[in-house]
Amino acid sequence: MGKGLVVADAGNRRLVELSPEGKLVRTVPLPPPFRYPDDVFFAPGGKVVYITDPEVDAVAAVSYPEGRLLWLHGTPGKPGASPGQLDNPDDLVPLPSGLLAVADIRNCRVLLLTPQGKPFRILGHTQVCRNQNGLFNKPNGAFPLGKDRLVVTEIVGHDLAIVDLEGHRLKTLPLPLHYPSDANLTPWGTLLVVDWWSPGAVLELDLQGRILWRYAPTGKERLDHPSVAVGLPNGLVALTDDRRHRLLVVDRKTGRLVYQYGKTDRPGSHPGELRFPDGLDLLR
Template structure:
């Protein structure tokens, strides 16, 4: 593990930072204190690693948490009230906190509203939208059908995942399609496609048994993981990312674990959580639904420069 792992422990309504030795080095909330978040579906460090953004998918809220103080410093949405009017969300996924020319912008895939939003942190106003609100149509870049991924891409672009399209669309900063990647037809329900350090696309398939696939932008499968039985079988994985060392970090949601796979051997080489056994004690998770990496040498809570994030690309805002 080339760094600590940030984990969205969704059914425990908490966020953990776990080191490679599997020790909890930070958590929100502190033990014994109430949590202001519910169903934290994803967690990502902000561009300076001093804040964490989380989308509460089942609670229809995005929150930003100050790492040092553990205080929620920003919210968007109405808790438990899905909607499409300004200020409302419906099943938000993959919220990112980006910086562009000194301005903080939040992006989010608003799944059941079939749209991608760009929200001003300062004003809470929607600056830009991809897709038509409530129009579930596989017609990028005009309309999207259940988008559940909006990962940063080079030069201010975005990689959008469509559940119903079984594809990922790379957009430039002007919402123009650069390419569409159709996933293998034997898999369905793609989740959170993102760009690897080598320029390929990696995607999880939110099924049981689950799968992870890495493809080139031209559609060639270069690696896959799809174990049908035994301890290696995945149960609804929702996010897989390639680490700087080439290993694959992923949250295996309904197996209650976060794991690392060596793609050369397809063996699990690191695991936090007890397979299929939910819990909240140290070493246990309950439906972990998102991960991020704290790279070695980066101080969480400090004002680090941009460029260290897994999703750091030229112009990505991370």
């Protein structure tokens, strides 16, 4: 099955580590000021994870698996656009350069931070919200696309912006989604993006925006506000289905469910249970 996964179990204020087969390895409680840690990404080496919390408007680095707060950027409980403030941040993602990218949704910008959490560069113009060159419209994810580009998911406009590390828009890919979330590059060179909606969906696109695969089960297996889908090295896709309180791993070639962690529509904190799982990353 390859590498294990770590899930940001937002409603339980913890991380949940799973084996490659989907078995519980450990849980890692997160310290204050976290109230709803909705994303997790590993730093190279696997000893540090980056966490975002839109409820307290802050992002942070945390030791793994100890769960110790290393640094924090943002002013907890005080959203804003002034230096040191964020407003509904989403995803703190390490880039090949060593910098970190965070989508600052309500400020309509992407911030680049140093590995120590210090401001390095602002992409876009703070609180200027447009789908055009040099600007973003409610971005909710900024992921690396090679060494010198980012793919930025824009909620308003329903598209993906391919930009360089100065924020210049190189291409815009329209999306047939209600609320696109967290587009990211797969190990095999395509993009995965989800529809944070009910019923939700997962799309796989090539870099020209052509749809290669769509996962949108209906009926009892429908998705309810999935947040992120990531490609695994073995070609499978893992996704968080937030409001049904489960993680799914799917074979995209057949659409078959390989395994599920969490009890459908039954939130909890015991082994085998999740409560609003919102983010995930592969173990490093």
